[in-house]
Amino acid sequence: MTSWRTKVLPPLLAIVFSLLICSVALLISGADPLQAYGTMIRQLFRGTTAVDTLNLASVYYLSGLAVAIGFQMNLFNIGVEGQYRFAAVIAAIAGGALHLPPVVHTFVIILVAALAGAAYAALPAVLKVTRGVSEVISTIMLNSIVGGIVAFLINPKQFGVLTGNNLRTRPIDASGSVPGIPIGGATLFGFVVIAAAIGLAYWFMLNRTRFGFELKASGESATAAAAGGVNAKRMTLVAMLLSGAVAGLIALPELLGRDFSYAITSTQGYGFTGIAVALLGRNHPGGIALGALLWAFLDKSAVSLETVDVPKEIATIMQGAIVLSVVVAYEVVKRADLARAQHRVGRALAARPASVSEGGTL
Structure with a gap:
């Protein structure tokens, strides 16, 4: 059973460690760390920054969930970048070409996007289960290809239109939009609610369904899962498609x-x-949400650092430090918990012969 230390301590240690690294970097550059961090926090409450942070976090949240599904199966789907860009252009083309009633139009666009993303993930999935090709290599190659696909499809000779100096797909009718939520002078994406629902569905799938159990079991040990009747190849294919x-x-x-x-x-x-x-979220929907919010906050508040003569790249350093330190922190805490458990077992075994001996003399 996973202790609270394994769940809570690693991300906290990672954030503290990244703050220390960035503080050292700021001190070396001659800046005041407290002033820099205070400026970033104050920026969150200025203008539309808070709403912009939530909007960006919804995008990061969906991206984190997509990666986490692969991680549950021990699959490194580094091709999420290519899959979302391919799906975005296909969904935009379909949405701009269709003229449907509200809700139906939106639903069709969402369905097309999901199917397009799954289709682009199908190739590395099939290569993985039929030929044993590493999903890392195949998805990296597909990431490189997607740029050419997008450029071809948005060409005016295909499905694109030239707007000023920019090429884009035909605009989607208002019937295909997801209405936003006005907050002050900003608008919160309505898709934030859909993203939260997808996160809830992800949690339910993992913790309340047989498929989720088999997915996690296959990720822990494909051999043990196969012995229990789980088809590891089928799980790999389904996980990649999801x-x-x-x-x-x-x-x-x-x-x-x-x-x-x-x-x-x-x-x-x-x-x-x-x-x-x-x-950062350790594949848990709640943790991914917090990680997405933190990442979006660092992105949106970084611009305020220039007002105090601090390069905004310090936020990028902080993000990188968080990623590196969270991996190290989880491993350190995991090993500490394991050593503690082994110590308890050792003490229990050491005490057992004495109690048996005492029982024998009685």
Whole structure:
């Protein structure tokens, strides 16, 4: 049974350690760490920063969930980046071409995005189960290919339109959007609610279904799972397809809540951020949510550092330090718990002969 220390201490140690590293970096550069951190926190309560942080966190959350599904099966789906970009352009093209009633239009776009993401994940999944090809290698290659696919599809000769100096897909009708939630002078993406529902479904799948049990069992030991009647190859295939389907939704908060089209200049890198968020959250939906919020906060508040003559890249250093330290912290705490358990067992075994001997003399 996992102790509270294994769950709580590692992320706390990781954050503290990253703060120390960044503090040293700030001191070396001649800046005041307390002033820098205070500036970042105050920025959160200025203008639309808080809402912008939540909006960005919803994107990171979906990305982290997509990666976490693969991690549960010991699969490193580094191709989330390619899967979400492929799904985004396909969903945007379909959404711009269709003219459907509200809700139905939105549902179709979401369904197309999920299917497109799963389809792009299907190739490495099939190669993995049929030929033993590493999903890391195949998904990295597909990440490289997706840029060309997006450029081809957004070409005006295909499905794109030239807007100013930017190429983008045809705009999606208002019927295909997800209405936002006005908060002050900002608008919270309505897709935040959908992302939370997906996280709840992920938790339910892992903890309340047979499939979730088999998924975790296969990830722990494919040999033991196979001995229990679990088809490891089928689980690998399904896990990759599910991971790809969730990855296909990553761009939808922005696509259906703000942009309504996908451009050649649309933000990239969300898939790689998801890897860090999943690691920070230890594949738990609640932990991933906290990791996504922390990552989004560091991204959105970093710009305020320039007002106190501190380079905003310090937030990037903090993010990198968190990822590295969380991995180390979990291993340290895990080993400490294991050593403590072995010590308790050793003491129990040492005390047993004495009690048996005393019982024999009586």
